[in-house]
Amino acid sequence: MNEALLRSLTPSVLTVLVRRGADFAAAEDAVQDALVEALRVWPADPPRDAKGWLVTVAWRKFLDANRSDTARRRREDLVEEEPAPGPAPAVDDTLQLYFLCAHPSLTPSSAVALTLRAVGGLTTRQIARAYLVPEATMAQRISRAKRTVSGVRFDRPGDVATVLRVLYLVFNEGYSGDVDLAAEAIRLTRQLAAAIDHPEVAGLLALMLLHHARRAARTAPDGSLVPLAEQDRSRWDTKSIAEGVEILQAALARDRLGEFQAQAAIAALHADAPTAEETDWVQIVEWYDELARLTDSPVVRLNRAVAVGEADGPRAGLAALAALDASLPRHAAVAAYLHERDGDLATAARLYAEAAHKAPNLAERDHLTRQAARLNARRCR
Amino acid sequence: MAKYLLLKHYRGAPAAVNDVPMDQWTPEEISAHIQYMNDFAARLEKTGEFVDGQALAPEGAWVRYDGEGRPPVTDGPFAETKDLIAGWMVIDVDSHERAVELAGELSAAPGAGGKPIHEWLELRPFLTATPGIAECH
Numbered sequence: 001m002n003e004a005l006l007r008s009l010t011p012s013v014l015t016v017l018v019r020r021g022a023d024f025a026a027a028e029d030a031v032q033d034a035l036v037e038a039l040r041v042w043p044a045d046p047p048r049d050a051k052g053w054l055v056t057v058a059w060r061k062f063l064d065a066n067r068s069d070t071a072r073r074r075r076e077d078l079v080e081e082e083p084a085p086g087p088a089p090a091v092d093d094t095l096q097l098y099f100l101c102a103h104p105s106l107t108p109s110s111a112v113a114l115t116l117r118a119v120g121g122l123t124t125r126q127i128a129r130a131y132l133v134p135e136a137t138m139a140q141r142i143s144r145a146k147r148t149v150s151g152v153r154f155d156r157p158g159d160v161a162t163v164l165r166v167l168y169l170v171f172n173e174g175y176s177g178d179v180d181l182a183a184e185a186i187r188l189t190r191q192l193a194a195a196i197d198h199p200e201v202a203g204l205l206a207l208m209l210l211h212h213a214r215r216a217a218r219t220a221p222d223g224s225l226v227p228l229a230e231q232d233r234s235r236w237d238t239k240s241i242a243e244g245v246e247i248l249q250a251a252l253a254r255d256r257l258g259e260f261q262a263q264a265a266i267a268a269l270h271a272d273a274p275t276a277e278e279t280d281w282v283q284i285v286e287w288y289d290e291l292a293r294l295t296d297s298p299v300v301r302l303n304r305a306v307a308v309g310e311a312d313g314p315r316a317g318l319a320a321l322a323a324l325d326a327s328l329p330r331h332a333a334v335a336a337y338l339h340e341r342d343g344d345l346a347t348a349a350r351l352y353a354e355a356a357h358k359a360p361n362l363a364e365r366d367h368l369t370r371q372a373a374r375l376n377a378r379r380c381r
Numbered sequence: 382m383a384k385y386l387l388l389k390h391y392r393g394a395p396a397a398v399n400d401v402p403m404d405q406w407t408p409e410e411i412s413a414h415i416q417y418m419n420d421f422a423a424r425l426e427k428t429g430e431f432v433d434g435q436a437l438a439p440e441g442a443w444v445r446y447d448g449e450g451r452p453p454v455t456d457g458p459f460a461e462t463k464d465l466i467a468g469w470m471v472i473d474v475d476s477h478e479r480a481v482e483l484a485g486e487l488s489a490a491p492g493a494g495g496k497p498i499h500e501w502l503e504l505r506p507f508l509t510a511t512p513g514i515a516e517c518h
Contacts, residue, residue, distance in 0.1 A: 107475045108382065108475055109382040109429070109473070109474075109475050112382070113429075131473070132432075132473075133429075133432050133473050134426075134433075137425075137429050137430070137431050137432065137473070138429065140426055140427050140428065140429045141429025142429070144428065144429055145429075169382075360509060361509040362508045365508065
């Protein structure tokens with residue numbers, strides 16, 4: 001059984017139930033129950049019409065769950081109103097689901113969990129494992145999120161930017177547990193791009209594809225981080241790069257630049273370089289200037305300092321860095337790199353060690369510690 | 382979304398405001414304290430922020446490798462250990478501010494006289510496993 005196909009049907013099945021009058025929270029529970037049943041039953045007995053099967057089972061689950069008197073009265077009304085099985089629901093419904101699950105009243109972690117379940121069709125257990133929390137905690141997080149959005153009108157247009165932030169968060173989580181969240185984020189963004197014509201949705205999809213293309217080359221067999229300049233570029237996924245570049249070019253041609261398109265443009269320039277030495281750093285600096293104009297993010301200005309260091313030499317990079325607050329995350333790591341390029345190995349080693357101490361994740365800490373050790377060993381020889 | 386460890390110390394933390402040893406509380410005060418801790422964990426599970434909570438026995442031993450083919454060396458317990466962990470709670474929250482807020486609430490657990498202990502809890506962020514896009518170009 002193709003689990004991805006099953007999950008791709010989730011949003012349309014859910015919106016059928018909602019259009020029949022089920023409230024979102026109950027409909028979502030019923031769809032989840034139907035998905036679990038499909039996973040159990042389909043391998044031995046696959047249905048001819050997968051979506052029809054899911055709608056029937058989910059609707060029955062919904063009715064079963066509403067057995068109180070009031071619910072029964074309401075259900076009788078609903079059954080009478082039940083529309084004849086018709087064509088697939090309008091694309092708009094799927095879009096509404098994205099808006100609802102990324103509603104601004106939700107915290108980021110709640111929006112992520114709800115999106116993965118209601119739009120992505122993942123089970124609570126899978127989501128819990130992916131985020132390394134107990135299943136009971138994730139179940140509560142999801143039902144709380146559903147309560148939070150219970151008063152939100154389903155037909156109200158939402159903000160694409162909030163949806164993109166949620167998908168970006170999912171993508172950044174990468175791979176843990178038995179779910180590949182990066183691949184799932186790409187699938188959900190692709191589905192969103194099919195539902196709405198928006199250059200930033202395309203920009204985010206392109207960014208994800210371009211970044212994902214480098215995944216195999218990004219870590220060594222022992223799990224350690226391989227910096228971009230040292231990656232084996234023959235291991236980059238050219239198909240994913242080609243698709244990302246094509247989507248990006250179509251988006252940029254519309255002349256409505258946004259931060260995801262600009263980030264994707266930088267990723268595309270890296271992807272285009274056959275070797276690290278051939279990277280077009282001058283253009284990358286220009287894109288960082290655009291990004292800084294769009295986001296005013298300190299992370300962008302730090303990355304820009306690295307790019308300036310490559311384009312105009314380490315002294316220029318250090319000058320760009322000097323304008324930034326030294327307490328910024330990864331400031332020491334960038335300074336260490338630029339000092340090494342400038343030939344000041346003692347300062348670089350000290351800064352790498354300092355950066356390792358402040359690193360927010362294990363892979364970076366180990367990488368920075370190795371950098372410091374490498375320079376110290378060379379200096380002591 | 383970030384995980385934090387709330388560490389509760391038997392010893393080694395700065396002195397609490399309401400610093401009376403637990404064996405000098407009334408039994409009701411002890412019950413009230415335990416109830417508070419259980420309620421706190423239950424509430425965090427409801428908000429979808431609870432990951433784990435465990436208590437540790439105060440006495441343990443030091444263990445180290447002692448060379449090929451030899452059993453590990455054990456030593457202790459040392460009554461004079463400066464720092465002693467009593468237990469922990471792991472939470473998964475949206476921000477550092479939220480982690481501080483929850484640690485503050487946990488520190489308000491009632492002690493002697495039914496008044497909050499105001500004990501110092503150590504708050505430590507987890508290192509995550511992998512860097513995201515923004516960090517690696």
